[in-house]
Amino acid sequence: MNEPERPQIEFPCQYPIKVMGSAGPALYQHILRVMDEHAPGYAESDISIKNSNKGNWQSITVVITATGKPQLDALFADLKTSTEVKMVL
Numbered sequence: 491m492n493e494p495e496r497p498q499i500e501f502p503c504q505y506p507i508k509v510m511g512s513a514g515p516a517l518y519q520h521i522l523r524v525m526d527e528h529a530p531g532y533a534e535s536d537i538s539i540k541n542s543n544k545g546n547w548q549s550i551t552v553v554i555t556a557t558g559k560p561q562l563d564a565l566f567a568d569l570k571t572s573t574e575v576k577m578v579l
Contacts, residue, residue, distance in 0.1 A: 505556035508579040509569055513541060513548040517574040521550055528565040529554035547576075 499505075511517045518539075525532055529552075536553040556562055569578045 501558045502555050504553055506551050506553045508551045509575055510549045510577040511575040513545055517548060520572040524568045525552055528561055
C-alpha cells in the first residue's frame, strides 16, 4: 500500500506559533526575543494571549511570515530553551 503524500507548506506563508507556559512577563519576553531574532517584522496585533482560569498558565500565539523549514526549526528550538515554556505548537 502506498501512503498518501503529506501536504507540503508553501513558503512564505502566514504561520501561527503557539507557546504554552507559566504565566508572567518572563514567558512573554522570551517569546518576543526569539521572534525578534527569527521572525522580525511581526506586528503586535499578530500576538494573542489567553490565560488559564486560575491565571497560572498562558497560551501565547504569534502569527509570523514563515520563510522556510530551517527558520521554523530554529525558532521552535530557541523557544524551548526557557524553563517557562512547557509546550510549543
